Amino acid sequence: MTAxxxxxxxxxxxxxxxxxxxxxxxxxxGEIYSLIGPNGAGKTTLFNLISAVLRPTSGRIxxxxxxxxxxxxxxxxxLGIARTFQNLAVFxxxxxxxxxLVGMHAHLRSDPLSAAFFWGRARKEELKARxxxxxxxxxxxxxxxxDQAVGTLSYGLQKRVELGRAxxxxxxxxxxxxxxxxxxxxxxxxxxxxxxxxxxxxxxxVLMVEHDMGIVMDISDHVCVVNYGRKIAEGxxxxxxADPAVIEAYLGKRRAA
Amino acid sequence: MxxxxxxxxxxxLIALSDSKVVWGWVGGLLCLxxxxxxxxxxxxxxxxxxxLIAVIGAVALNMLTGQTGLISLGQAGFLAVGAYANxxxxxxxxxxVWLTLPAAGLTSAAxxxxxxxxxxxxxxxxxxxxxxxxxxxxxxxxxxxxxLTHGPNGVFVKGARMxxxxxxxxxxLYYLALALTVATVLAGLNLSRTRIGxxxxxxxxxxxxxxxxGIDLVRYKLLAFxxxxxxxxxxxxxxxxxxxxxxxxxxxxILSIEALAIIILGGLGSVAGAVLGAVFxxxxxxxxxxxxxxxxxxxxxxxxxxxxxxxxxxxxxxxVFALRFKPEGLIGIWRDARKYWSNWPLAx
Numbered sequence: 006m007t008a009x010x011x012x013x014x015x016x017x018x019x020x021x022x023x024x025x026x027x028x029x030x031x032x033x034x035g036e037i038y039s040l041i042g043p044n045g046a047g048k049t050t051l052f053n054l055i056s057a058v059l060r061p062t063s064g065r066i067x068x069x070x071x072x073x074x075x076x077x078x079x080x081x082x083x084l085g086i087a088r089t090f091q092n093l094a095v096f097x098x099x100x101x102x103x104x105x106l107v108g109m110h111a112h113l114r115s116d117p118l119s120a121a122f123f124w125g126r127a128r129k130e131e132l133k134a135r136x137x138x139x140x141x142x143x144x145x146x147x148x149x150x151x152d153q154a155v156g157t158l159s160y161g162l163q164k165r166v167e168l169g170r171a172x173x174x175x176x177x178x179x180x181x182x183x184x185x186x187x188x189x190x191x192x193x194x195x196x197x198x199x200x201x202x203x204x205x206x207x208x209x210x211v212l213m214v215e216h217d218m219g220i221v222m223d224i225s226d227h228v229c230v231v232n233y234g235r236k237i238a239e240g241x242x243x244x245x246x247a248d249p250a251v252i253e254a255y256l257g258k259r260r261a262a
Numbered sequence: 263m264x265x266x267x268x269x270x271x272x273x274x275l276i277a278l279s280d281s282k283v284v285w286g287w288v289g290g291l292l293c294l295x296x297x298x299x300x301x302x303x304x305x306x307x308x309x310x311x312x313x314l315i316a317v318i319g320a321v322a323l324n325m326l327t328g329q330t331g332l333i334s335l336g337q338a339g340f341l342a343v344g345a346y347a348n349x350x351x352x353x354x355x356x357x358x359v360w361l362t363l364p365a366a367g368l369t370s371a372a373x374x375x376x377x378x379x380x381x382x383x384x385x386x387x388x389x390x391x392x393x394x395x396x397x398x399x400x401x402x403x404x405x406x407x408x409x410l411t412h413g414p415n416g417v418f419v420k421g422a423r424m425x426x427x428x429x430x431x432x433x434x435l436y437y438l439a440l441a442l443t444v445a446t447v448l449a450g451l452n453l454s455r456t457r458i459g460x461x462x463x464x465x466x467x468x469x470x471x472x473x474x475x476g477i478d479l480v481r482y483k484l485l486a487f488x489x490x491x492x493x494x495x496x497x498x499x500x501x502x503x504x505x506x507x508x509x510x511x512x513x514x515x516i517l518s519i520e521a522l523a524i525i526i527l528g529g530l531g532s533v534a535g536a537v538l539g540a541v542f543x544x545x546x547x548x549x550x551x552x553x554x555x556x557x558x559x560x561x562x563x564x565x566x567x568x569x570x571x572x573x574x575x576x577x578x579x580x581x582v583f584a585l586r587f588k589p590e591g592l593i594g595i596w597r598d599a600r601k602y603w604s605n606w607p608l609a610x
Contacts, residue, residue, distance in 0.1 A: 056474055082476030096467035098531070099460075106457075107464045111476030113457040117489060120456035121449040127456050131276045134457075139272075170475070 009034045009178055009210050010055070015064035017050055017234075024050040026234035027064070032178070036226040037204055037211045039242075041218075043254060047234040048214040049091055052182050055212070056088045057081050069177065082111035087176035089167045091183045091214070097156030101147060101166050104155055105138040108173025141169045145199065161192040168199065179203065181213040185220060193217065197224055222246065230254065278451055295440055299433050307436055308504075313544035314439040315500045320524045320540040321450045321533055322493035327522070328531040329459060330486040331466030333390040336377065337521040339397030340491045342513035343370045344498025346404060349417040349508045359422040359429055363442075363499050370495025371488040373400075378487035382480055397518060401510045416509025419502050430503050439500055446493050450533040453489070462486055463531070516574075523577050527584045529591025538592040546580065547573050 010032040017025040025047045032038045040048050053059040055066060057078045066073040068084060076084075087108070096104050113134060115127035123131075142151055145165055150158060155166050164184060171179055181200070185193040197220050203209040215221045221228060221242065228245040230238040232254040238245050245251055274280035299307055319337065326332050348366040351357040357365070377396045381389050404411045411417070419430065427434035453459045461482045464472035473479060502508045520543065528539025550572060554565040565572065588594050 058470060058474065077478070078473040079476050079478045082474065088474055090471065094468045094471035096464050096471070098467055099463055103460055103463065107460045107472070107475050107477075110457050110461060110464075115456050115458070117453070117458060117485065120458050121452050121489075123452040123456065127452075128276070131456060132272055135275050136272050139275075174475070 007034050008032065009069060010212065011065075011067045012051075012055070013065040013067070015051070015054060015061045015066060017047075017054055017059060018062045023234050025054065025061075028231065028234070028236050030229050030236065030239065032210060032212055033227075035204065035208055035210055037200065037213070037224055039221045039225040039228045040212065040214045040231065041216070041221055041228060042231040042237075046231045048231060049182060050234075051231070052088065052180055052214060056086060056180060082174050085175065085177035086180065087171035087174035087178070088180035089164070089171050089182055089184060091186075093160070093163050093167060095155045095163050095167050095170070097163075098154060100154055101142070101151045101158075101169075102135075102138060104166055105141055105169050105173045106134055108170040109134045109137065111174060138173060141172050144172070144202075145169050146195075161188050164188065164192075165196075168196070172203075176209060178210045178212060181211060181215075183214055183216060185215070185217050193220065196220075200224060276455065278455070292444075299436055304432070307432070309545065309548060311436055311439050311500075311504055313541055314436075314443045315497050315504070316524065316540040316544045317443050317537050318446045318500070319494055319497040319521055320528065320536040321446050322490045322497065323521050324525045324528075324531065324533060324536040325450065325453065325462065325493075326486050326490035328525050328536065329454065329466065330462040330483065331385075332381075332483065332486060333386060333522075334393040334490075335390045335515075335518045335522070336393030336397045337494060338513040338515060338517040339393075339400040340370045340374060340494040341498035341501065341517060342397075342400055342404060342508075342510065343373050343491075344495030345502035345508045345513070346411055346417065346498075347495065348499035349419045349502045350410065352419055352422055353417055356421060359424050359503075362422075363496055366499035367492040367495040370498065371492040374487040374491030375484055378484045381487075382483055394515075394518070397513075397515070401513065404510050414509065416507055417502075419506050419508065422503055430506055435503060438503075442496060442500065446496070447533060447537060449493070450536075454533060458482070458485065466531075520577065523581050527580055527591055529593035532591075532593045534596070535591050535593030538596070542592060543577070543580070546576055550576055 008031045012028055012030050015025055015028050016023065028047075028051065040051065042048050050059065054061050055073070057073055057076055057080075061074060064074075068086060071084065073081065073084075096107060099107075113130050115130060119125055119127040142148055145168065147162065147165060147169065150162060155163055158166065168181070168184065171181075184200075185196050188196065200211055200213075201224055204211060213221075213225075225242050228238075228240065228242050229236060230245055230248070230251045237250045237254060238248040240248070269275060269280065279285060294301075298310055302310065319341065323334065323337055326334050344366040347369040348362045351362040351365055352359060377393065381392045384392055405413055407413070422429050424434065424438065429435050429438045454463075461472065461477045464475060464477055465479060465482060465486075469479060501512070505512065524539040524543050525536050526539075527543060528537070529535030547569075551565065554572075558564060584591055590597070
């Protein structure tokens with residue numbers, strides 16, 4: 006396996022607060038890599054750094070041989086990095102179809118003139134995009150709701166639409182920020198199944214932040230534990246679960262001893 | 263209940279409408295519009311032309327405010343730029359009208375980029391105030407750049423001929439306005455079903471997510487400003503053709519507010535809503551006049567004395583009622599009616 010994503014000594018300071026402190030990690034191609042840690046550990050900040058929503062104070066983030074640290078946020082979709090957000094970030098007034106089509110944005114290139122006339126390239130690529138979106142809808146089993154405004158859907162379905170929107174980017178690397186929080190058991194199992202299918206059928210590399218230990222332990226190839234912005238452990242799920250530093254971070258010192 | 267409507271090919275999915283019934287109604291409406299000059303008198307036709315200009319302006323503002331979520335109070339300023347560009351090029355430089363119209367649009371679009379660049383980081387009220395300031399600046403520039411704009415004297419618009427017709431009055435003006443309106447509405451509808459329109463909606467609903475999806479916010483916000491102002495400029499040019507004389511007083515703040523009222527009443531973000539809102543508010547003053555003629559004592563001068571005040575109150579009342587009882591606007595009422603009809607006799 007080769008590395009798809011590498012973080013080298015990444016640090017992010019917000020004024021006096023060091024949210025991410027000298028974190029290095031490597032995500033291999035085609036694996037499911039989980040990032041766990043107590044609340045406020047800096048997981049989401051790390052995600053924001055990888056998806057270029059925030060800039061690191063120091064350190065390097067290399068994706069597929071390219072340094073991401075100087076790239077504008079919008080350039081990442083084109084490189085093949087997609088993400089979902091911890092608190093839903095769907096386009097809530099729009100239909101499911103339109104949400105997924107926005108995900109296709111980086112793959113379309115019609116100019117204003119051909120778009121205004123809807124001729125030639127604009128028409129052809131819209132047709133293609135629409136067919137691709139229908140495939141994603143089928144994959145995620147959301148045929149019934151495709152014409153509904155996303156804001157009117159249940160939380161679980163909105164999350165699923167957000168996942169679909171990320172898939173429309175045709176990502177090499179998919180960042181999932183607490184995908185299953187607030188979902189019931191059945192919805193969680195659906196999502197776990199989708200993630201495994203993505204890895205096995207489409208070869209997508211998945212990096213996820215997750216609080217649900219059931220999912221993390223079941224489907225991850227590697228787990229990284231962060232606390233107070235530092236990486237405290239890394240390895241396979243079983244290794245990490247047995248690590249004294251991890252037990253201490255989650256359960257406190259007395260229990261660990 | 264209506265059933266049995268199936269999609270048979272993917273191209274139906276991206277069509278504006280794949281229903282023959284809808285296209286039938288659109289064809290009917292177009293025939294009606296083509297026959298309009300023979301159905302209404304000269305005065306009626308003037309009103310219809312004003313309504314068409316309002317439709318162009320509303321569809322254009324809807325791109326910026328309804329779809330991209332950038333609130334603009336600069337509509338009057340962009341209208342003024344378009345109107346003046348058209349008037350000056352026609353009268354002082356004797357350009358043909360088929361060139362001055364696009365030139366008016368492009369001038370307005372170019373100036374919108376100048377306003378757009380400093381406004382990129384602003385949202386909501388802050389942007390509204392910036393665009394408002396812009397429209398005052400435009401007024402002052404027009405007043406003081408006398409060499410170009412004739413300052414407070416205004417410009418008489420003359421010499422607008424197309425295919426040998428004088429397009430400043432009657433049938434030629436009407437058909438020119440109709441053609442430009444149809445083109446604008448089509449462009450509005452087409453843009454909203456391509457990546458550009460969707461990028462605008464994405465920026466409106468969640469700008470960080472939009473960036474992560476690969477949308478360059480700077481580019482698409484400026485594009486929204488430019489495309490919207492292009493059509494507003496054309497609306498302004500048509501206004502200058504219709505009223506034949508432009509000066510700064512025509513482009514008062516109330517125009518910007520009316521434009522916002524139109525798209526709020528019609529239903530923000532919807533092209534069809536903008537059209538409905540524009541038609542409704544354009545004919546509201548006429549409706550009021552007929553209402554007062556009907557109920558008031560024929561010798562009363564109440565309406566003629568207070569015509570502007572009454573109109574202002576009516577606009578305000580319409581907005582308040584729309585926001586209170588139907589925030590989705592006229593297009594929301596239309597959608598409800600359509601749903602009721604197609605599900606009848608079931609409740610929903």
